[in-house]
Amino acid sequence: MSDEAKRMAASAAVELVQDGMRLGIGTGSTADHFIHLLAQRVNAGMSISGVATSEHSAELCHRLGITLTSLDETPNLDLAVDGADEFDGALNLIKGGGGALLREKIVAGAAARFVVIADASKQVAVLGAFPLPIEIIPMARQPLSLRLADLGAAVTLRRTAGGEPFRSDENHWILDCAFGPSIMDPPSLAQTLSSLPGVVEHGLFCGMTERIFLGSGDQVTVIADGSISD
Secondary structure, eight states, rough: OHHHHHHHHHHEEETTTTTTOEEEEOHHHHHHHHHHHHHHHTTTTTTEEEESHHHHHHHHHHHHOOOOOOTTOOOOOOOEEEOOEETTTTTOOOTTTTTTTHHHHHHHTSOOEEEEEEEEGGGOBBBBBSSSHHHHHHHGGHHHHHHHHHHEEEEEEEEOTTEEEEETSSSSSEEEEOSOOOOOOOHHHHHHHHTTTTTEESSSSSSSEEEEEEEETTTTEETTTEEOOO
């Protein structure tokens, strides 16, 4: 899907931002568009403060002049905007392809409203074609890999280009778990994963998303509560 579709989705979301807001600022290629568009508003005089979900996004915000805060200083956010790797018709998400799922979920959970920006390639009937990232404590890798295989996943430890285990911004490892697509009941799987010792967080975001701005062709579709509008 074209980069323009991502930019269009980001442009629709930035219209929600009002002067004085406390924002959660996401991570990924679509979120990068949102950050650039937000910076244009800030440079034109809008006052906002943001909590970034990754070191990458924080660096981009600093470079573009967007004021950042922390959840220690600003524990309640008005709005969080982020991308997704997959979403289904119930607005369940898979996130974490960039490795920021833990911070992304914490920030989304701190926001009164959480909206997602995506292109049409991220829309699926059933989640699971995109490997589900699970952030783990390193010592738990082997028992968790066996348990996840029992749940039907093909499990891969995420590695850097140099072959070392990838480490998240919080210094954890990530297991990428290919389920299918066959995640028929995302909330149930999310509950199961959260109960496994050694799991820090997983990339299933269930019951958190208010709406999705979906860029496709020359328009943006808004998906909310199972309904669709242009």
